[in-house]
Amino acid sequence: MRSRLLPRDVLRTGAAGLRARPGRMALAALGIAIGIAAMVCVVGVTASSTENLNRRLAVLGTNLLTVAPGASMDGAPTHLPPEAPMMIAGIPAVTAVTATGTVTASAYRSDLIPPIQTGSLAVLAARPDLPDTLRTTLARGAFLNAATARFPVTVLGSAAAVRLNVVAPGEQVWLGGHWFTVTGILTPTPLAPELDSAALIGWDVAERLLRFDGHPTTVYVRTYDATVESVRAILAGTADPETPDEVQVSRPSDALIAKRAAGDTLTALLLSLGAVALLVGGVGVANTMIVSVLERRSEIGLRRSLGATRRHIRLQFLAESLTLSGAGGLAGVLFGAALASAYALHEGWPVVIPLWAAGTGLAAAMLIGGVAGGYPAWRAARVSPTEALR
Structure with missing residues (x-):
């Protein structure tokens, strides 16, 4: 067996x-x-x-586009027309537009800090509709509005608030030789990381106090998901009809x-x-x-x-x-x-x-x-x- x-x-x-x-x-x-x-x-x-x-x-969306100035044929920096945001807003598929502009100024916690110590912080002119367009929120305080944007007040990015040691709205910082009152602090903005290390001020006060020339350096554009590529194809020509080759159009979500x-x-x-x-x-x-x-x-x-x-x-x-x-x-x-x-x-x-x-x-x-x-x-x-x- x-x-x-x-x-x-x-x-x-x-x-x-x-x-x-x-x-x-x-x-x-x-x-x-x-x-x-x-x-x-x-x-x-x-x-x-x-x-x-x-x-x-899913929260931030992949339908955000950015428009920025490029360089001329000889390598010289260029500028977007001041009317670029308004012209882009005329595109039917565009749902929201906002812009920021680089201001030639430095951000300090005090007027006693030597000018050479800039802390790599930028000062940007911004419009009140920036949080809605970028879908960002504030950790504390409030953003600029039609009233406060005319006065020396600022909203700090998350990293800028840390570097300037600002913990709550109401404190003051020294921007471009003037005292500005902090009204809010942004949460981190993944699709626009340049805002994290910036002090945002109103467009009008930037032109009046800090000699801002009014040219936007970044235009943020929201469109429908189905029309992202078609809008992207015409953004350069719409933002700057005279020299569209000198305009850069990108999609921030691509970086993520x-x-x-x-x-x-x-x-x-x-x-x-x-x-x-x-x-x-x-x-x-x-x-x-x-x-x-x-x-x-x-x-x-x-x-x-x-x-x-x-x-x-x-x-x-x-x-x-x-x-x-x-x-x-x-x-x-x-x-x-x-x-x-x-x-x-x-x-x-x-x-x-x-x-x-x-x-x-x-x-x-x-x-x-x-x-x-x-x-x-x-x-x-x-x-x-x-x-x-x-």
Whole structure:
């Protein structure tokens, strides 16, 4: 009668071999766990970051375009016409337009600071409709309006407020030789990062007190999602009909998408490193199983003498290898998911752990276990009973 080994018997004998040497087996499983944890963590962090970016783009919109002056044929800087925002607003598909203009002035916390220490802060003339067009909000205070824009008041970008040590509206800063009262502080503006390190003042007061020439340096344009490309094609000619080649038109959301693409490249590199760690863990499992075969030759010989076939011996050691790798893979998935979740929560991102990443991690661990345990299992099955018991 042919001897049979039931699946539960295979699992029981495989688990028995692991329990007999818990310390060595735990260290071997640790190598698998580290590789799987690295891969799951990288995928989880990337997925969480991507979801956060998608949500930000959904709120900010990808239908924002910016118009700025370029350079002439001889490389000299150019200017947008003062009427550029008004002409762009006449495009039927445009839903909102605002502009800022660079003012030749520096921002200081006090009039006692030497002029050479500018702090890299810009002073920009702005229109009251800027927050609505850019969909930005204020962390504190209020933005410029039709009344306050005529007086020496300013709204600071998030980074400018930190550098000037302004924590609340009502404080004063020194702009271009005049005291300006802070009425508000903006939240970070991802689609217009130049505003974060700027002090925004009214268009009229900039012309009256700081000799602003009235030329916009950046025009922000909102349009419908379906008409972004068509509007983009005619913006240069609309903003400056005489010299459209000297006008630059860009889409700020492209910078965020490019940032995500750069992050994808880094993710691929980190996944490769995780794969290397997983391969090293597989080598560790193979080494552990080979040593186990050498140490258990008498056990193998005894089982063969009691009727176990070569197939039974192969299944026993293959089960040990798969169980070892499976345990390491499961621990790696759980640890990697925990690390990715902790990092996402720390950054304020939504936690996203793709199920396919966990499934792929376990499958990779089992595959490594099968490959790593194949040779030791075959070697164990080749042991002769008489030689093993001698």
